[in-house]
Amino acid sequence: MSLTVETMDARERSAQKLQQLFGDGWPAFITADVVAKRYLGPVRELFADLELVLLEDGETPVAAGWAVPLRWNGDPAQLPGGYTDSLVRAVEGHDAGEPPDTLVVMAGQVHPERRGRGLAGELLTALRDPAARRGLPRVIAPVRPTLKSRYPLTPIERFASWTRADGLPLDPWLRTHARLGARMVALAPASQTMTGTVAQWEEWTGMRFPDDGAYVIPDGLSTLHIDHTADSGTYVEPNVWMQHREPAPGGRAQSSHVGPAGARRALKMGLPA
Ligand SMILES: CC(C)(COP(=O)(O)OP(=O)(O)OC[C@H]1O[C@@H](n2cnc3c(N)ncnc32)[C@H](O)[C@@H]1OP(=O)(O)O)[C@@H](O)C(=O)NCCC(=O)NCCS
Structure with a gap:
């Protein structure tokens, strides 16, 4: 099998x-983040060259x-709040003519x-490659830890600290980033906020919410909070900020750790010029 990379709109x-x-x-419910919804259209138009597809x-x-470029001074305290704030900062930074230095x-x-x-x-490697070509010294990601849905009651700071015997994160998606040399730099406890009416949440989750309060929902990384008086449900999704190593000039940042799965990855990549 050979793999090639193209922009989605190629x-x-x-x-x-x-x-x-x-x-x-x-x-x-992943699309119930109203701020993200507002910014996703402009992001796709402005940064279409950072939306990639791998073809077999x-x-x-x-x-x-996909990725977005923005400006960040390298201080974890100054990171965007998470996924949604990254969209906002990328679009507003672009509109203000601010030169980006970070690929998200x-x-x-x-x-x-x-x-x-x-x-x-392979996908992450392709996604971070444009950083070197564009001269962006930093590559970061507000990672949505996929296994967190099995531990919705566990605080993100505890979950993010869990490791396997080999020292890599317990979470598989955090692990994939770590295996490529990324390290955790901060938590993003409110990376996205999803809101809807009680009826919408019942439809999205296939559950009933008779009382006010917190509920564990299918595929939720945290709990849903229902307020019948306001006819609203609010779910705040936690992510984890990972920072990749500085891209090598010309692309193909080096992986700092190749685990057993690396040996399985006998994949040939061909990148467009
Ligand atoms: C997250 C995702 C991109 C990972 O893709 P993938 O090709 O399966 O990842 P990898 O093959 O690198 O697997 C990484 C690790 O997760 C493990 N893994 C893969 N699928 C798994 C699953 N369903 N449950 C638990 N572990 C899993 C792999 O065994 C591997 O473990 P290892 O580190 O011990 O080798 C993929 O599951 C996906 O597309 N999920 C839906 C979208 C999503 O959640 N994206 C991430 C948030 S943006």
Whole structure:
């Protein structure tokens, strides 16, 4: 199998194949962040060159992800609040003519039938490559820890500190970043805020919320808070800020650790010029 990388807008793509890639992996409420919704349109237009797709045998999309550029001084205390704030800072920084110095890897997705084979690492490597080409010295990511949904009551600071016997994070997505040389630099306890009416939350989760209070919901990284008087449900999603090593000139930042899975990754990558 050979892998190539293209920008998502490089050519017309089969809607069916994209649906197969993106159709699974996200809870319905993931789109209920009203601020993110407002900024996603401009982001896709302004930074289309940072939305990438990995193709198998030059044709089938098997992974995709995207990033935004923004300005950050390297101080963890000055990081964006998380995912949503990164969108805001990227767009507003662009509009203000502020030269970016940081690439933020925002999201990644691997085809449901191709998971667990190291494609996520290939995707992350491709996503952070533009940093070197654009002369951006920093690469960061507000990582959505995928396993956190199994521990929605655990504070993010505890969850993020959990490691396996080999010292790598217990969470698989944090682990993929760590294996590529990234380190945790801060927590983003309120990376995204999703809001809706009680009826909307009942539809998104397939549950009923008879009382006010906190509920554990399917695929939630934290709990949902229901307020019947206000007819609202609020869910605040925690992420973890990871910082990758400074990109090598010309791209292909070096991985600092190649674990056993690295050996499995006998994948050939071909990058567009
Ligand atoms: C997160 C995601 C991109 C990882 O892709 P992937 O190709 O499976 O990742 P990898 O093959 O590098 O696997 C990383 C590790 O997770 C493990 N893993 C993969 N799928 C897993 C699963 N469903 N449950 C638990 N562990 C899993 C792998 O075994 C591997 O473990 P290792 O470190 O011991 O080798 C993919 O699961 C996905 O697209 N999820 C839906 C979208 C999403 O949540 N994106 C992340 C937030 S932006």
